[in-house]
Amino acid sequence: MILPRLDILKGALRRDAGADRVVPPAGFTVRLTLFTAAAMAFLAVFALALSLAAGRLADTWGEDLARASTIRISAPPGQRDSQTTAALRVLAQTPGVASARALTPDEQRALLEPWFGPGLPLEGLPVPQLIEVVEGGDGFDADGLRLRLQAEVPAAVLDDHTRWRRPLVVAAGRLRLLGWVSLGLIVAATGAMVTLAANAALAANAQVIAVLRLVGATDGYIASAFVRRFTVRTLTGAAIGAALAVVALLLLPGAQEAGGFLTGLRFEGWGWLVPLLLPPLSALVAYLATEAAARRVLEDLA
Amino acid sequence: MIEFEDVAYAYSGDALLSGLSLTMAPGSFHFLTGPSGSGKTTFLKLCYGALRASGGQVRLFGQPVETLDRDRVAYARRRIGVVHQDCQFLDHLPVIENIALPLTVTGQASPDQNANLTELMTWVGLTGREAALPPELSGGERQRAALARALILSPEVILADEPTGNVDWEMSQRLLRLLIELNRMGKTVMIATHDLMLIRAAKAQVQARVLRIAGGTLQTAGADL
Numbered sequence: 084m085i086l087p088r089l090d091i092l093k094g095a096l097r098r099d100a101g102a103d104r105v106v107p108p109a110g111f112t113v114r115l116t117l118f119t120a121a122a123m124a125f126l127a128v129f130a131l132a133l134s135l136a137a138g139r140l141a142d143t144w145g146e147d148l149a150r151a152s153t154i155r156i157s158a159p160p161g162q163r164d165s166q167t168t169a170a171l172r173v174l175a176q177t178p179g180v181a182s183a184r185a186l187t188p189d190e191q192r193a194l195l196e197p198w199f200g201p202g203l204p205l206e207g208l209p210v211p212q213l214i215e216v217v218e219g220g221d222g223f224d225a226d227g228l229r230l231r232l233q234a235e236v237p238a239a240v241l242d243d244h245t246r247w248r249r250p251l252v253v254a255a256g257r258l259r260l261l262g263w264v265s266l267g268l269i270v271a272a273t274g275a276m277v278t279l280a281a282n283a284a285l286a287a288n289a290q291v292i293a294v295l296r297l298v299g300a301t302d303g304y305i306a307s308a309f310v311r312r313f314t315v316r317t318l319t320g321a322a323i324g325a326a327l328a329v330v331a332l333l334l335l336p337g338a339q340e341a342g343g344f345l346t347g348l349r350f351e352g353w354g355w356l357v358p359l360l361l362p363p364l365s366a367l368v369a370y371l372a373t374e375a376a377a378r379r380v381l382e383d384l385a
Numbered sequence: 386m387i388e389f390e391d392v393a394y395a396y397s398g399d400a401l402l403s404g405l406s407l408t409m410a411p412g413s414f415h416f417l418t419g420p421s422g423s424g425k426t427t428f429l430k431l432c433y434g435a436l437r438a439s440g441g442q443v444r445l446f447g448q449p450v451e452t453l454d455r456d457r458v459a460y461a462r463r464r465i466g467v468v469h470q471d472c473q474f475l476d477h478l479p480v481i482e483n484i485a486l487p488l489t490v491t492g493q494a495s496p497d498q499n500a501n502l503t504e505l506m507t508w509v510g511l512t513g514r515e516a517a518l519p520p521e522l523s524g525g526e527r528q529r530a531a532l533a534r535a536l537i538l539s540p541e542v543i544l545a546d547e548p549t550g551n552v553d554w555e556m557s558q559r560l561l562r563l564l565i566e567l568n569r570m571g572k573t574v575m576i577a578t579h580d581l582m583l584i585r586a587a588k589a590q591v592q593a594r595v596l597r598i599a600g601g602t603l604q605t606a607g608a609d610l
């Protein structure tokens with residue numbers, strides 16, 4: 084008779100490790116909080132990936148822009164050098180050009196190496212001569228330069244393709260900003276969601292709070308019972324959501340040629356560690372939100 | 386232990402109690418009686434800091450209640466065992482855990498509390514009901530469980546609101562004997578009840594003062610009891 088009773092007691096005490104036990108379990112709220120935290124973390128990972136990818140894009144394109152435009156001299160081998168000299172002379176007189184320089188055969192070979200392999204005999208091929216133009220100040224008047232080259236150096240073609248990328252760089256920068264704003268909104272929404280859930284739980288448990296007060300529980304103790312519960316739920320949910328999102332990113336087909344941005348939507352290097360920060364961040368937000376909600380409700384119920 | 390000095394209380398403007406003065410000395414035994422709705426429960430709530438006087442001063446263990454923040458009220462409450470009129474429990478926890486709840490919330494839960502708990506359960510006659518959930522208990526069992534919970538922290542003061550409200554005469558005599566035994570162990574006891582038979586039965590066994598609330602004030606009941 085005595086032994087089973089002791090077992091009940093032992094079980095009761097062992098299970099009673101934390102304050103959370105004094106608050107009745109609420110299955111449905113648990114699942115909703117878990118689900119919302121998971122969904123928020125999932126979205127947050129994508130917002131993060133978007134920001135980082137947009138940032139990388141803006142940086143690369145920005146570098147390209149700073150680097151310059153090129154002029155291509157496509158002339159028969161006999162005229163190539165004279166046309167090049169003529170083009171360099173024109174460039175020297177063009178306002179907004181900081182410097183211009185013909186690429187050496189070695190540099191040209193290096194450019195072509197990815198396609199033709201090393202040791203390409205450039206001399207025997209009708210490879211155009213490239214001139215690297217670095218802009219200065221406000222840049223040069225591309226149309227004017229093109230007209231002048233047409234008249235004086237017919238073999239020269241000005242390729243200022245990097246110029247139309249300027250709005251793209253701006254757009255990429257905007258996209259990065261939007262990504263961060265989305266992340267901020269997601270974190271704020273997580274806080275709001277936890278506040279709502281915690282308020283509901285506290286209101287539903289007014290009776291429990293009254294009993295706890297009656298037996299001498301402090302506000303801190305009562306609050307901790309709720310805070311721990313919501314923090315753990317949010318942490319778990321966010322971990323699940325973040326993990327699923329990382330898996331989803333890893334499963335994106337890695338079609339490099341098919342275009343930079345789509346496949347760029349992933350993390351690089353240390354960036355893969357960033358999603359790891361999301362569950363603790365969500366848990367911290369949940370902790371603060373529940374703590375504030377509990378203090379407020381306990382104040383009201385006093 | 387608990388002192389009232391010209392205390393008044395009003396629920397949202399309507400004056401209910403006024404001019405209450407009383408000293409509950411350590412080891413004293415008080416009955417509080419009066420018609421239903423006269424304010425017995427309200428008086429007890431003033432005693433354990435659940436309500437704050439709207440006039441005068443209530444002192445718990447020498448401290449004016451109005452100077453205590455909520456944590457200090459919680460600490461004071463650990464020295465006062467309260468048996469509520471409607472015996473509220475945490476319905477999702479078994480009786481044994483409800484009785485041990487004051488230990489849990491004060492961080493005193495320990496493996497060696499088992500022996501004490503078993504002894505207490507036997508004392509209030511709840512042996513065998515440890516694993517039951519509170520909604521499964523009878524009215525009398527609830528009241529005994531509430532008494533056990535009120536006693537687990539060995540409080541200096543025991544306030545019981547209608548502790549015999551739901552039980553038959555036999556059981557009410559048993560509960561009374563428990564409370565008298567506690568008083569003999571040095572505890573200060575106050576029982577709110579309108580059961581005059583119970584008061585008479587008690588007066589045969591213990592030196593008890595009988596207070597009566599009527600018309601919003603406290604009177605010492607005469608020898609008519």
Ligand SMILES: Nc1ncnc2c1ncn2[C@@H]1O[C@H](COP(=O)(O)OP(=O)(O)OP(=O)(O)O)[C@@H](O)[C@H]1O
Binds near residue numbers: 421422
């Ligand atoms: N929270 C409250 N808000 C407003 N009025 C209240 C509140 N609690 C009690 N009252 C009123 O105060 C009066 C005294 O109530 P109280 O519960 O103290 O009476 P009681 O003497 O314990 O009655 P009973 O013997 O029926 O338990 C009643 O008229 C009741 O309606």
Ligand SMILES: [Mg+2]
Binds near residue numbers: 427
């Ligand atoms: Mg009452």
